[in-house]
Amino acid sequence: MAKGRDKDQAHKAAVAALGKNLSRRAKSKCELCETGGKLVVTEVAGPRPEAAGDDPSEDWAALLCDRCIDLVAGKKVDTSALRFLETAMWSELRPVQILAVRALRTVDTAWAREANDGLYLDPEVEELL
Ligand SMILES: [Zn+2]
Secondary structure, eight states: OHHHHHHHHHHHHHHHTTHHHHHHHHTTSOTTTOOOSOOEEEEOOSOOOGGGOSSOOGGGEEEEOHHHHHHHTTOOOOGGGOTTHHHHTTOSSHHHHHHHHHHHTTOOSHHHHHHHHTOOOOHHHHTTO
């Protein structure tokens, strides 16, 4: 069991170590909603292309605020405050786009459905959702 925990610790440390570069990329703002404040490196869950491997990587992580961490974790958040997803879903940063589109598709409102209808995604991104 200890081995699993060590691996978990090493993984967490490697994720945290992405923070410096991600802060630069994110300009110290949440990469989904662009608010400042306390930001945490969040890995993109779910499938990756085989070539991407399983190691923590900037390509599979984003810097998020507390609210957006709850959002991507599937917790209930105030949907009226989520219009930033309409912008974030077009992000050229794939991890940000994936998180934004996944979150958007959990929001059951007219604007979210409309945004999703108007969204064009690369097939290879669509596969990762
Ligand atoms: Zn945020």
